[in-house]
Amino acid sequence: MLFQDAALSYLHFAFAFILAGALAAEAFVLRLSVDGRVARLLLRIDLFYGISAVGVIVAGVARLFWGAKGASYYASQPFFWAKMATLALIGLISIAPTRAFIGWVRRAGQDAAFAVVEADARRMRRLVMIELHLLALVPLFAALMARGIGG
């Protein structure tokens, strides 16, 4: 039981690190002028972001049900719900950048001289930065919920 809890904890952390790394990479790459090559790189990073998001959620849900404390512990923790709400918000915000990256790659495939208008890239960077700042709150909420603070 303790080993299982530790294994799920490891997976949860590992995916969360990849997620944060991918999001930070997007923020930096979006500072470049975006042509087809950069657009494809952004989409590739976004794929890592998406896969790690699924990983962190699956590991998190597994910890919820098969972790040491049991699901009923978390259901009564306000910071668990704050964490879920923040994650939902991040997920919603991330739809626009993902759609933009897909569109950019598609257009670059049709036009070799394709370049993203700077204002569009800046708008996506802003969204990614908002996601990153919200993501910084998630470990705080996790640490509080894990210790039953506020519950």
Ligand code: HEM
């Ligand atoms: C980006 C997403 C997430 C991040 C960055 C994250 C981060 C963390 C961190 C840092 C901890 C360790 C807290 C501590 O021991 O002090 C933790 C624990 C945990 N997380 Fe997440 N989490 C995420 C998503 C989720 C999701 C989606 C769920 C479930 C639906 C979840 C459920 C849990 C559970 C059950 C624990 C165990 C807390 C305990 O030890 O009692 N997490 N998370």
